[in-house]
Amino acid sequence: MKKPITKLIHEYLRHDKKFPHVWCPGCGNGIVLGGLIRAIDAVGLSKDQVVLVSGIGCSGRMSVYVDFNTLHTTHGRALTFATGIKLVKPELTVVVVMGDGDALSIGGNHLIHAARRNVDINAIIVNNQIYGMTGGQFSSTTPYGAYATTSPYGNIEHAFPISELAVVAGASFVARATVYHAQLLEGMIEAALKKRGFSLVEVISTCPVQYGRRNKLADPVAMMTYLKENSVKKEKADTMDPKEIKDKFVIGILADVEKPVYMEDYLQVKEKSKS
Amino acid sequence: MEETRREKRYGHTIFRDWCKQCGICVAFCPKKVFDRDPKGAPIVARPQDCIGCRFCELHCPDFAISITEKDQRN
Ligand SMILES: Cc1ncc(C[n+]2csc(CCOP(=O)(O)OP(=O)(O)O)c2C)c(N)n1
Ligand code: SF4
Ligand code: SF4
Ligand code: SF4
Numbered sequence: 001m002k003k004p005i006t007k008l009i010h011e012y013l014r015h016d017k018k019f020p021h022v023w024c025p026g027c028g029n030g031i032v033l034g035g036l037i038r039a040i041d042a043v044g045l046s047k048d049q050v051v052l053v054s055g056i057g058c059s060g061r062m063s064v065y066v067d068f069n070t071l072h073t074t075h076g077r078a079l080t081f082a083t084g085i086k087l088v089k090p091e092l093t094v095v096v097v098m099g100d101g102d103a104l105s106i107g108g109n110h111l112i113h114a115a116r117r118n119v120d121i122n123a124i125i126v127n128n129q130i131y132g133m134t135g136g137q138f139s140s141t142t143p144y145g146a147y148a149t150t151s152p153y154g155n156i157e158h159a160f161p162i163s164e165l166a167v168v169a170g171a172s173f174v175a176r177a178t179v180y181h182a183q184l185l186e187g188m189i190e191a192a193l194k195k196r197g198f199s200l201v202e203v204i205s206t207c208p209v210q211y212g213r214r215n216k217l218a219d220p221v222a223m224m225t226y227l228k229e230n231s232v233k234k235e236k237a238d239t240m241d242p243k244e245i246k247d248k249f250v251i252g253i254l255a256d257v258e259k260p261v262y263m264e265d266y267l268q269v270k271e272k273s274k275s
Numbered sequence: 276m277e278e279t280r281r282e283k284r285y286g287h288t289i290f291r292d293w294c295k296q297c298g299i300c301v302a303f304c305p306k307k308v309f310d311r312d313p314k315g316a317p318i319v320a321r322p323q324d325c326i327g328c329r330f331c332e333l334h335c336p337d338f339a340i341s342i343t344e345k346d347q348r349n
Binding site for chain 1: 337
């Protein structure tokens with residue numbers, strides 16, 4: 001018999017918080033949180049073995065609702081707090097949830113350096129392609145030409161490809177999923193949790209209110225359909241003409257490499273310095 | 276002798292206080308198990324058609340729908 005999904009998720013929520021949660025109807029944040037909870041349960045970690053660190057933004061509210069060790073930090077700096085936690089408590093599994101603005105705009109430098117150092121952290125970037133919480137300004141991942149409150153004539157900046165950036169920066173594990181592909185998402189987070197070193201899962205998410213409303217995708221169902229129709233599995237993308245996948249979301253595992261992990265080398269340095 | 280047929284049946288629980296009427300479960304259910312009430316929330320109209328795929332449960336952003344499995348002998 002399949003495990004009852006919603007029942008399991010409810011077991012991980014802080015029921016002293018106000019529900020329904022604060023997110024808008026059809027917002028992808030809830031789907032990401034569900035996937036994260038199921039992945040942690042599948043790996044078999046107890047609530048106390050996990051620290052969930054988040055920044056500021058709609059996605060940052062995740063750490064409020066769920067019963068792990070949690071730390072709700074400042075905008076853009078979640079990875080720095082998480083690195084500190086991992087250095088002091090290497091036995092804990094550290095998960096960081098960030099919005100695209102949080103992780104790539106204000107916090108972009110922390111992201112590439114955490115990947116470069118290969119700190120043993122699991123980063124989840126909820127890429128809704130907009131600043132949700134502050135009212136729909138374009139972020140560094142808003143597509144070229146898309147509409148935002150700050151780009152009423154269409155965005156003239158180009159989007160960072162988050163996952164590809166993490167690959168070249170040196171992350172051990174990089175994967176992309178969307179909230180439409182919830183089962184894949186859960187599997188990618190599970191693989192990230194099991195992997196040593198810096199893991200990043202980029203989740204293309206839905207913000208029907210701040211992004212959708214300005215880009216003919218105000219209906220949550222339309223946003224989900226858009227993700228469904230514009231995603232291509234990595235295996236298939238590898239066989240396609242790069243021109244065909246230019247505006248598509250390539251989903252699946254993009255990098256999975258073995259390399260020295262910062263924490264392990266750091267502990268060795270600590271030992272050497274004593275002798 | 277009467278023939279026994281084992282068939283899977285599924286129970287559907289909607290937590291109405293948590294549902295935000297986003298329409299995702301209704302639109303994407305492959306068996307069109309739900310209708311929408313005037314506010315947009317799901318009504319379990321055709322539970323016998325459910326195949327237990329859990330799409331609704333995996334995608335409800337508000338953890339407001341629960342599918343349970345019950346084995347039945349008909
Ligand atoms: C240092 C600092 N600068 C700016 C802000 C204002 N601010 C709060 S959330 C946010 C961006 C939200 O977008 P994103 O990180 O993509 O998360 P989302 O709300 O879309 O989940 C900004 C600019 C802040 N809180 N702190
Ligand atoms: S503004 Fe967008 S990201 Fe924020 S809760 Fe609403 S739908 Fe979600
Ligand atoms: S489990 Fe699948 S078939 Fe059954 S109601 Fe949900 S989406 Fe429809
Ligand atoms: S997916 Fe969830 S919140 Fe949306 S209409 Fe269905 S039960 Fe309600």
